[in-house]
Amino acid sequence: MIVAIDGPAASGKGTLAKRVAQHYGLPHLDTGLLYRAVGAARLGAGGDLDDVAAAVAVARTLDLAAFDEEALKAGPVGEGASRVAAIPEVRSALLKLQQDFARQPGGAVLDGRDIGTVIAPDAEVKIFVTATPEARAERRLRELLERGESVTLIEVLADIRRRDERDAGRGAAPLKRAPDAALLDNTHLDKEMSWLEALAIVERRRAEIGL
Secondary structure (H helix, E strand, O other), X not given: OEEEEEOOOOOOHHHHHHHHHHHHOOOEEEXXXXXXXXXXXXXXXXXXXXXXXXXXXXXXXXXXXHOOXXXXXXXXXXXXXHHHHOOHHHHHHXXXXXXXXXXXXXXXXEEEOOHHHHHOOOOOEEEEXXXXXXXXXXXXXHHHHHOOOOOOHHHHHHHHHHHHHHHHHOOOOOOOOOOOOEEEEOOOOOHHHHHHHHHHHHHHHHHHHOO
């Protein structure tokens, strides 16, 4: 069973994907970390985020086992990730890695922005997770403050809006809901309620296709 979970920044898709994977005993890939790793590498090298050749070179040599998830989820890395993710050549370089992960025996859970539309359009279960920009900004602010970062709600909301516009407007694999993806708007749901709704979606789909 392949489960594709898409959604904008700070919608909670990663948290849900991890729980779905754990519940069903499936491997999980946060595909956003791939782009964060590319962005972090370019930022760390003091390089131009818009240097296509350099970004592609990084994308082709990523090692999933070497990821430092906490470091990659730092605030500044998110902006870099959004910028390199808009480069078609970078997305192309990472396509096979993601598709191979999805198609491993037994299935997998992947979360990102184009899982149900590009990476695994044949996924048995597709969920599009969303919330208002304001709700997502408040969640991301709490997360960043807990990490000791000095940011304001206004700054985080502006970053969320910029990333939404860039993700939805890019020419290569823009963020959008797959036609057959179930919508999960968790603006007014806490983490547990959101999880129960996601679980219900997966179970309904499993019953429909006899899994």
